[in-house]
Amino acid sequence: MEAAEVPDKPTLDVVAEVEGVGTFAWVHVAHLHFDQHYQRGLNLRMAEELATHWEDEATDPPVVSRRKDGSLWVVSGQHRVAAHKLLKRDLILVRVVDNKTVASEAHLRVQANKQLSESSLDRFKARLAAREPAVVDIDKICRRFDTKVNTVPTAHAGINSPSSLERIYEIDRGALLARTFQIIQDAWGAVGGKHTNNHTIQGIAWFIGVHDGAFERERLIDKLEKYGADALYRRALAHGAVLGGSTWLNFYRALIEAYNERLAAPAQLEAKTGGWSKLRAGW
Secondary structure, X not given: OOOOOOOOOOOOEEEEEEOOOEEEEEXXXXXXXXXXXXXXXXXXXXXXXXXXXXXXXXXXXXEEEEOOOOOEEEEEOHHHHHHHHHOOOOEEEXXXXXXXXXXXXXXXXXXXXXOOOOOHHHHHHHHHHOOOHHHHHXXXXXXXXXXXXXXXOOOOOOEOOHHHHHXXXXXXXOHHHHHHHHHHHHHHOXXXXXXXXXXXXXXXXXXXXXXXXXXXXXHHHHHHHHHXXXXXXXXXXXXXXXXXXXXXXXXXXXXHHHHHOOOOHHHOOOOOOOOOHHHHOOO
16 A cells, blocks of 8 residues: 555545455554553564564454544454554554454454464453453552552562462462462551562462461461561472472461471471462362
């Protein structure tokens, strides 16, 4: 397509209409918008790489939502659109679907990007915008403890492992997750950063789950506060070198070891290792 003047309003040069799929049309890139409620941040390097190796025949058209006011919003393919701009192409072939809400756009984006190498943080953001019930509940629990799932990974605040939150949430629809957050907050003052990485949060949740009713809550908090996340992590690595297994499971082993210190044998907890299916089945 040759360069085109930018019309005042979005226009579609229709190529084909496919029932149940949408309309394939050429549109001007200047009329395409991006909703940051569900889009991940633009990776300029990725866009430049796409532009450098662009092949029309090998590239799927971006998916675009036409809202009720006629505006066009990119649901899937913002890097393809950015590459088009870098190539100074005014018109781009897109697949247009009509009258989508922001939530339904976000859901469509999740479905369209399932096969792509997208980070768990990007997927969580999109699913939250799509108002998936479980993800909305997890977000509410996070907010209750003054934390959130990060949109950009950072080691100092927030949570970088939403998949861990989802696994814990699935056990009992969030009750165990809230209890885990409460223990972390009581022990370390804040829920986020190194206190809620994958191995820490799953290790503590497993401890609470498999020893529910058998451990002293204040003792657990005292041991977490005394040793801290870093020291327990180092112990976990030492256990892993000998026993193998995942880091979160070895964090749990380190926590059991700390909890049992100076306890008489009858009061000590026995380490219980195994898959998360045990928790789902009622422990």
